[in-house]
Amino acid sequence: MSDTASDSAPLLPKDQAPFWAFGAGNMAGSMISCWLNNGLNPKDMLVIRPSGKPVAEGVKVVTSLPEDGSTPATLLLGVKPQMLPQIAPALAPYITEKTTLISILAGVELETLRHFFPKAKSIVRAMPNLPVALGKGVVALCTDKLTDEQRKCIEKLASTLGIFEWVNENQFDTATALAGCGPAFVYRFIDALAQAGQKLGLTADQALPMAIATVEGAASMAKQADITPAELADKVASPGGSTRKGMDVLDKDEALYQLMDATLEASFKQNRYMAEKAKETIAQ
Numbered sequence: 001m002s003d004t005a006s007d008s009a010p011l012l013p014k015d016q017a018p019f020w021a022f023g024a025g026n027m028a029g030s031m032i033s034c035w036l037n038n039g040l041n042p043k044d045m046l047v048i049r050p051s052g053k054p055v056a057e058g059v060k061v062v063t064s065l066p067e068d069g070s071t072p073a074t075l076l077l078g079v080k081p082q083m084l085p086q087i088a089p090a091l092a093p094y095i096t097e098k099t100t101l102i103s104i105l106a107g108v109e110l111e112t113l114r115h116f117f118p119k120a121k122s123i124v125r126a127m128p129n130l131p132v133a134l135g136k137g138v139v140a141l142c143t144d145k146l147t148d149e150q151r152k153c154i155e156k157l158a159s160t161l162g163i164f165e166w167v168n169e170n171q172f173d174t175a176t177a178l179a180g181c182g183p184a185f186v187y188r189f190i191d192a193l194a195q196a197g198q199k200l201g202l203t204a205d206q207a208l209p210m211a212i213a214t215v216e217g218a219a220s221m222a223k224q225a226d227i228t229p230a231e232l233a234d235k236v237a238s239p240g241g242s243t244r245k246g247m248d249v250l251d252k253d254e255a256l257y258q259l260m261d262a263t264l265e266a267s268f269k270q271n272r273y274m275a276e277k278a279k280e281t282i283a284q
């Protein structure tokens with residue numbers, strides 16, 4: 001895991017601009033706003049989205065691809081995976097031998113992307129998660145080829161969003177399940193913790209902030225600690241105390257571990273399914 005790029009280079013080197021985003025919804029929009037907050041020049045950015053909804057002050061938003069001969073040096077592909085076959089034919093001519101294509105599409109493999117965008121200089125799969133909006137996200141990365149300069153640029157962009165990890169493509173769907181989907185699982189846990197507190201007498205206004213701060217504090221401590229989360233849990237649970245009684249419920253038949261195994265496996269399988277579906281579209 002890394003949270004620093006190799007040097008103090010600008011967020012987007014001149015030769016990697018213009019930077020276009022094709023789709024700027026929940027995820028691509030969060031990435032763009034984090035980059036803008038960290039020095040990306042809005043003038044280097046062009047957003048293409050059908051709604052034309054503004055993204056940020058100074059960022060040009062258009063509803064269809066420009067017809068003035070311009071092309072991007074870097075393009076962030078941020079549409080839903082199922083849309084790829086529909087949008088790719090119009091977009092492909094803009095992806096040239098000079099373009100770095102960054103795709104955040106869950107479950108769409110490099111080979112499939114290469115099929116739709118054969119000329120791209122490099123294709124990077126990036127799997128961010130929602131806290132990138134705060135610069136506290138996780139970004140899994142893999143690529144088919146990159147020059148050293150492009151790699152530096154990708155790592156700089158990724159480290160601005162949080163921590164990043166290069167993974168093999170055969171690990172990508174697992175990284176997506178753990179980190180891409182992970183915030184949703186943690187939000188569900190926070191909600192369940194708060195609701196359980198309410199059932200035992202706290203009001204919603206009391207329970208939710210307590211549950212959120214407990215998870216935030218525990219995660220910060222786990223990050224800094226020189227012992228594992230499993231050991232930290234045992235530190236909270238003194239023998240004969242109330243934490244142990246609660247942990248006994250989580251640990252009975254490894255209930256929580258089993259639940260997380262099944263949860264990640266279901267997300268992983270859906271990523272595989274989407275990958276196969278996307279591959280079917282190129283076989284047709």
Ligand SMILES: NC(=O)C1=CN([C@@H]2O[C@H](COP(=O)(O)OP(=O)(O)OC[C@H]3O[C@@H](n4cnc5c(N)ncnc54)[C@H](OP(=O)(O)O)[C@@H]3O)[C@@H](O)[C@H]2O)C=CC1
Binds near residue numbers: 025027079
């Ligand atoms: N949400 C998450 O936590 C994560 C999502 N992802 C990936 O991010 C991608 C987007 O997901 P998410 O942001 O949640 O989805 P959203 O629905 O929020 O965003 C989809 C975007 O696609 C745009 N769009 C739709 N049709 C077109 C078109 N024809 N041309 C150009 N843009 C178009 C939409 O435009 P408009 O805004 O104008 O409607 C919108 O900006 C997915 O591939 C997903 O796998 C990856 C990691 C985490």
Ligand SMILES: O=C(O)[C@@H]1CCC=N1
Binds near residue numbers: 106176180181
């Ligand atoms: O659920 C989804 O499709 C995306 C992938 C990772 C997080 N959200």
